[in-house]
Amino acid sequence: GENVEQHPSTLSVQEGDSAVIKCTYSDSASNYFPWYKQELGKGPQLIIDIRSNVGEKKDQRIAVTLNKTAKHFSLHITETQPEDSAVYFCAVNAGGTSYGKLTFGQGTILTVHP
Amino acid sequence: GAVVSQHPSRVICKSGTSVKIECRSLDFQATTMFWYRQFPKQSLMLMATSNEGSKATYEQGVEKDKFLINHASLTLSTLTVTSAHPEDSSFYICSAASQGNYGYTFGSGTRLTVV
Numbered sequence: 292g293e294n295v296e297q298h299p300s301t302l303s304v305q306e307g308d309s310a311v312i313k314c315t316y317s318d319s320a321s322n323y324f325p326w327y328k329q330e331l332g333k334g335p336q337l338i339i340d341i342r343s344n345v346g347e348k349k350d351q352r353i354a355v356t357l358n359k360t361a362k363h364f365s366l367h368i369t370e371t372q373p374e375d376s377a378v379y380f381c382a383v384n385a386g387g388t389s390y391g392k393l394t395f396g397q398g399t400i401l402t403v404h405p
Numbered sequence: 406g407a408v409v410s411q412h413p414s415r416v417i418c419k420s421g422t423s424v425k426i427e428c429r430s431l432d433f434q435a436t437t438m439f440w441y442r443q444f445p446k447q448s449l450m451l452m453a454t455s456n457e458g459s460k461a462t463y464e465q466g467v468e469k470d471k472f473l474i475n476h477a478s479l480t481l482s483t484l485t486v487t488s489a490h491p492e493d494s495s496f497y498i499c500s501a502a503s504q505g506n507y508g509y510t511f512g513s514g515t516r517l518t519v520v
Binding site: 325327332333334335336337340380390392393394395396397398 | 411436437439447448449451454496498500502503508509511512513514516
């Protein structure tokens with residue numbers, strides 16, 4: 292099955308700095324790569340996603356880059372703010388099916404210090 | 406945008422009793438519903454996948470007789486934890502996918518505590 296590795300497990304930055312979280316995956320057929328933000332006691336919220344026909348996607352302070360050859364994708368958050376503090380998960384769709392199951396990374400606890 | 410309403414948000418039950426968790430897609434038809442379990446400080450682990458009108462497919466190690474999933478309509482899926490035990494205490498999350506929509510919409514989660 293799909294194996295997703297996410298690093299780092301914890302990330303601490305100062306407000307205004309950039310944060311980068313990286314995920315690697317094993318199934319070359321995977322073609323959908325979302326990133327989720329989860330706050331304590333809540334369900335995951337999609338913050339950005341990318342499909343395999345695109346190398347990079349940006350939405351204001353958040354960007355995702357994808358390297359299909361190397362099978363890794365990264366989340367970039369610029370100008371971090373304290374409200375960005377949360378747990379972030381990457382995910383990959385199994386087998387490249389359009390609404391198949393997602394396999395999640397282990398999560399990254401991001402702390403932004405004021 | 407797409408919304409999945411999950412209830413209850415918190416539930417405490419006694420050992421041996423059953424608990425039902427509901428997920429409703431409010432403004433779209435959920436072709437597929439996924440149920441996850443999340444232990445503290447851990448990632449989401451898929452328990453089962455259900456398609457409307459079909460039997461759920463359970464992940465390895467998940468007891469189908471203990472975690473009953475019903476997906477009787479395109480807008481409602483339920484997870485029933487039967488004969489609950491303290492080790493079943495966890496955060497349960499549903500996620501809906503609709504045909505043609507390449508995204509997944511998550512519910513807000515249910516914190517189950519078995520005492």
